[in-house]
Amino acid sequence: DGGITQSPKYLFRKEGQNVTLSCEQNLNHDAMYWYRQDPGQGLRLIYYSQIVNDFQKGDIAEGYSVSREKKESFPLTVTSAQKNPTAFYLCASTLSGTRNTIYFGEGSWLTVV
Amino acid sequence: AQSVTQPDIHITVSEGASLELRCNYSYGATPYLFWYVQSPGQGLQLLLKYFSGDTLVQGIKGFEAEFKRSQSSFNLRKPSVHWSDAAEYFCAVGTRGGATNKLIFGTGTLLAVQP
Numbered sequence: 001d002g003g004i005t006q007s008p009k010y011l012f013r014k015e016g017q018n019v020t021l022s023c024e025q026n027l028n029h030d031a032m033y034w035y036r037q038d039p040g041q042g043l044r045l046i047y048y049s050q051i052v053n054d055f056q057k058g059d060i061a062e063g064y065s066v067s068r069e070k071k072e073s074f075p076l077t078v079t080s081a082q083k084n085p086t087a088f089y090l091c092a093s094t095l096s097g098t099r100n101t102i103y104f105g106e107g108s109w110l111t112v113v
Numbered sequence: 114a115q116s117v118t119q120p121d122i123h124i125t126v127s128e129g130a131s132l133e134l135r136c137n138y139s140y141g142a143t144p145y146l147f148w149y150v151q152s153p154g155q156g157l158q159l160l161l162k163y164f165s166g167d168t169l170v171q172g173i174k175g176f177e178a179e180f181k182r183s184q185s186s187f188n189l190r191k192p193s194v195h196w197s198d199a200a201e202y203f204c205a206v207g208t209r210g211g212a213t214n215k216l217i218f219g220t221g222t223l224l225a226v227q228p
Contacts, residue, residue, distance in 0.1 A: 004156075031213040040122070042203060042218040043157075050213055058215070090156060092216075098145065098209050099164050102216055104156040 002027050004105035006091050011110050013078070013085070021076045021108045023091035029103075030096040032074035036060060037088040037107075046089075049074055050096070078110060086112045115140045115208050119219035126194050127227045134189040134222050136204030145207035145214060146187040148178055150200050151221075157203065163187065174198070199226045 004025045013019045023032065031050045035043040045058030049068040063082025068074055074093075078085045091105040116139045126132055138144055145164050149157040161172025168180040178189045187204060201221045207214035 033215070035218075040220060042117075042220040043216075044218075045215055048213075048215060088154075092157075094213055096213055098207065098214050100213070101159055101162065102147075102207075102214065103159070104149075106156045107154070109154075 004091055004093055004103060006089075006105040006108045009106070009108060011108060013110060013112050015112055016080045018077055018079050019085075019110065021078070021089055021091075021110070023074045023076065023105060025072055025074075025091075025093045025105075027093060027103070028071070028095075029093035030071070031094050032068065033092040033094075033102065034058075034064070034066065034074070034076045035090045035092065037090060043090065046076065085110055115206055115217050117204050117206050117217055117219035119202075119204055119222050121222045122220070123223045123225070125225040125227060128196050129193050132189075132191045132194045132198070132224070134202050134204075134224070136187045136189065136219060137185050138187065138204075138206045139185065140206050140208070142209075144187075145209070146178075146180060147205040147207065147216065148172065148176070148187075148189050149203045149205065150174075151203065152200050160189070160202075194224075194226055196226045196228065199224055 007022045033048040034046040047066045049055035065077045089108045094100045094102040118137045147162045148160040163180045204219045205216040
């Protein structure tokens with residue numbers, strides 16, 4: 001089935017450790033996104049990528065890093081510099097063009113312990 | 114700056130009653146507008162979208178929304194709510210940057226449905 005796969009679904013991290021969240025899509029989408037969701041704050045854009053080997057910072061990029069080496073993959077690394085990393089992380093993707101729907105994965109829960 | 118406001122954090126309706134969720138946006142150009150629904154611990158599913166043309170947009174699951182430029186609003190409606198509609202609803206505006214959109218979301222409205 002076509003879709004966006006995020007893994008792991010649940011992840012626990014000790015303070016001071018980096019962690020990488022995986023996002024893979026088999027929809028042949030050009031653009032991919034990472035959003036962070038906190039209760040009462042909606043979704044906020046961390047990073048996005050419109051083509052391979054290129055990405056841009058979103059509104060809350062500090063403490064995060066990404067790569068886009070393959071069209072289908074857009075991993076997010078939450079570094080130890082992120083002050084409050086406990087959140088629900090959502091990956092999304094879409095075709096190039098401004099009238100296309102953005103589709104979301106099922107999300108990953110990150111808890112810092 | 115572009116923004117989306119959902120003034121109602123939490124709404125409770127009785128099953129079978131009508132529903133209207135409010136959304137106001139701030140955007141300099143003609144907006145692309147979206148409504149998504151999220152069940153607990155899940156991703157977002159698109160309910161409907163507005164790009165241009167008819168200002169009354171039909172979506173999935175019996176939802177509709179009306180774009181009102183004069184009021185900068187895009188309210189979501191359903192004539193008769195079902196218990197399975199209990200979820201969180203997000204309004205979003207698509208900001209055009211380069212080849213694709215970025216979405217700016219409101220803070221969401223949590224819908225509870227009473228039997």
